[in-house]
Amino acid sequence: MRLLSLKIGWLSGKKFKYYILGSKSLNSSFIILTFNFLFQFFTYDVVSLYLVMDEFYKEALKEAKKGLKEGGIPIGSVLVFNGQILGQGHNKRVQEGSCVLHGEMDALENAGRQPASVYQNSVIYTTLSPCPMCTGAILLYGIPKVIVGENQNFLGAEDHLRNNGVEVEVIQDPATIQMMRQFIEEKPELWNEDIGVD
């Protein structure tokens, strides 16, 4: 976490400072707004904190919600190269009667055939910690970075990714955790099937 910038803004004629803190690698940042007020001879600050969600993670989450609406397992994924989405998708096991279309696999499939150099400079986002199958695909294509929405409901093969030099960042997004928790409670049989458990 570091200070990315310090700026001055104006709101209704009042001057305020705001700080953008965050981690560039996460593509997400926190904005801290500090409003300065003058009260007689004293000034005081009102500080508020805003979390700015990564735009690409937002897309992954949208995909997960799309899957949920379709009656599927709510896991979404986005493959990003050079600041552009190459492919995005969601878990379609139920929708397509597929045994391999996890969110990450669907995003990779929708990105089509790409040269090795593209995968090697891409980032894959996924709303849930990647299972061993998706981890295998990430390693096969040499994708160097994975941004994970949460690993509270399921901890995949993150250690295997890290041991093979892949950078893994876990956001622990509360909305994603809640969505997945509720789905597992409501449809345990679909969830168990997805992770290969009876």
Ligand SMILES: [Zn+2]
């Ligand atoms: Zn998977």
